[in-house]
Amino acid sequence: MKQGSTLFLKIVVILIGIPVLALCIFVVPEIANYAAKLYPKIALMKYLIFIDLYAAAIPFYFALYQAFKLLIYIDQNKAFSELSVNALKNIKLSAIAISVLYVLGLPLFYLIADMDDAPGIIVIGMILIFASMVIAVFAAVLQRLLKEAIDIKSENDLTV
Incomplete structure (x- = not known):
């Protein structure tokens, strides 16, 4: 397969990461400062917001990296x-981690x-x-289908 066939998708993966980086740099501190002003008696409010939102960004970027690796694997046949299969598994686990972090942060959103x-x-x-759970389920289904396709392919390679 030509390497340029997935070039568009690679560019899209990179472009998805740029707005999230901008949000992390510019918007998250504003949200944390605003939450700290709303709850001046809760000293850790600002830091809890930072921890929740920045911690969710880590598995997000890891999932983007895994998607980029998956596109490279497609280019390399x-x-x-x-x-x-491992890249899809990592994407699934990252999406689950994002969901868990946001579930844990939901009381902060409520406050x-x-x-x-x-x-x-x-x-x-x-x-x-x-959205994170939908991505996790989709990655899990793709992972299972790909695993079954690999098993069928290996059985066919062994058949004379």
């Missing part, structure tokens, strides 16, 4: 290999929404959790 009288914040948190 290694799409039907254990390397691809901010309650004080600011903005229930949309909770809805946004639920959408992030739901």
Whole structure:
């Protein structure tokens, strides 16, 4: 397969990471400062927001890296290999980790929404959790299908 066939997808993976990086640099500190102003008696509020949102960014970027590796495997005609199965497994685990981190941070979203009288914040948190779980399920299905295809391929290679 030509290496340029997945070039568009590689560019998209990189472009997906840029806005999230911008959010981490510019928006997350503003959210943390705003939460600290809403709850001045909770000294750790600012740091809890930082921990939750930045911790969710780590598995996000790891999943993007795994998707990029998967595209490289496709370019190298290694799409039907254990390397691809492992990349999909890592994407699935990253999506689950993101969901878990946002579930753990949902009480913080609730506190901010309650004080600011903005229930949309909770809805946004639920959408992030739901989207991550959908990605995890999709990666799990692809992982299982790819594993079965590899097994069938290995059986056919052994057949004379």
